[in-house]
Amino acid sequence: MPAGGMTMPELTMLEVRGLGIRFGGLDAVKDVSASLPAGKITAIIGPNGAGKSTFFNLISGFYQPTSGQIHFLGEDITRLKTHEVVGRGIARTFQTTTIYKELSVLENAMIGHRVRTRAGLLDALLRTGRERQDDQASRAGAMQALERVGLAGQAHRLAGALTQEGQKRVGIAMALSSDPKLLLLDEPAAGMNPEETVNLMGLIRELVAGGLTVALVEHKMSLVMGLADQILVLHHGQKIAEGTPQAVSRDPAVIEAYLGSHAHGGQMGQAAQAGEAGHA
Numbered sequence: 561m562p563a564g565g566m567t568m569p570e571l572t573m574l575e576v577r578g579l580g581i582r583f584g585g586l587d588a589v590k591d592v593s594a595s596l597p598a599g600k601i602t603a604i605i606g607p608n609g610a611g612k613s614t615f616f617n618l619i620s621g622f623y624q625p626t627s628g629q630i631h632f633l634g635e636d637i638t639r640l641k642t643h644e645v646v647g648r649g650i651a652r653t654f655q656t657t658t659i660y661k662e663l664s665v666l667e668n669a670m671i672g673h674r675v676r677t678r679a680g681l682l683d684a685l686l687r688t689g690r691e692r693q694d695d696q697a698s699r700a701g702a703m704q705a706l707e708r709v710g711l712a713g714q715a716h717r718l719a720g721a722l723t724q725e726g727q728k729r730v731g732i733a734m735a736l737s738s739d740p741k742l743l744l745l746d747e748p749a750a751g752m753n754p755e756e757t758v759n760l761m762g763l764i765r766e767l768v769a770g771g772l773t774v775a776l777v778e779h780k781m782s783l784v785m786g787l788a789d790q791i792l793v794l795h796h797g798q799k800i801a802e803g804t805p806q807a808v809s810r811d812p813a814v815i816e817a818y819l820g821s822h823a824h825g826g827q828m829g830q831a832a833q834a835g836e837a838g839h840a
């Protein structure tokens with residue numbers, strides 16, 4: 561115990577070591593080692609095709625890595641299946657909104673709960689006898705999740721009738737309904753206007769204040785720079801930098817990676833300038 565210092569050691573929520581996956585001849589993710597501290601927001605950024613979504617797919621059990629290990633709260637989860645990973649406390653949202661617009665907000669969140677606590681979507685949709693028994697548990701989990709995203713009052717509306725932002729919140733509620741410890745958000749601000757993006761940032765901050773750990777993949781630098789405690793930068797599947805938003809936005813290797821890519825060079829360039837705190 562350091563005398564006079566009350567700093568608690570930082571708890572690691574997720575740790576990956578030497579993580580990699582090859583598709584044919586391509587290393588989509590290669591030798592990535594990183595730690596996600598509990599109660600913090602980690603952003604994973606990088607130019608198009610850098611391996612960000614693949615990284616999420618590895619953590620959430622959608623893909624099996626060809627090398628390396630994944631530890632979640634100290635447990636080796638490298639070879640677990642998706643629903644087992646969810647059972648441990650990791651949930652994710654997807655790049656494209658995958659809500660059922662013709663169902664109610666509550667039904668969507670309940671499907672989220674069932675899919676995440678069962679082996680398959682089919683099981684959840686067919687409503688087997690076992691499913692009906694679990695109805696109450698799903699309903700309770702779903703309502704709690706809707707409260708967390710501010711949609712409890714709209715539980716019985718059709719999901720398709722909500723705004724773009726509301727529908728994003730439904731997607732997040734679907735992930736939260738399994739009560740995860742770690743939430744993976746894949747491009748949460750995609751398709752959102754600046755006001756909606758700011759609201760979404762507020763929601764993510766609230767969730768983290770409530771004890772959640774968040775990792776997000778996002779191209780919108782305003783969100784990344786405004787939210788992230790730490791940033792991992794991937795390029796061609798490899799980690800080229802990590803650190804605070806300020807440090808990463810000034811990192812020559814990061815600027816080079818973004819400027820060298822057609823797609824998002826401008827955004828990172830702007831972020832680096834924004835980091836210069838008002839210098840013209």
Ligand SMILES: Nc1ncnc2c1ncn2[C@@H]1O[C@H](COP(=O)(O)OP(=O)(O)OP(=O)(O)O)[C@@H](O)[C@H]1O
Pocket residue numbers: 583586587588606607608609610611612613614615
């Ligand atoms: N299932 C797959 N089979 C073959 N190649 C894949 C597969 N998934 C991803 N890849 C390849 O792996 C590389 C990384 O893709 P990934 O989607 O992870 O990048 P990303 O950083 O998420 O890109 P973006 O920002 O455009 O979403 C790309 O070259 C992609 O074509």
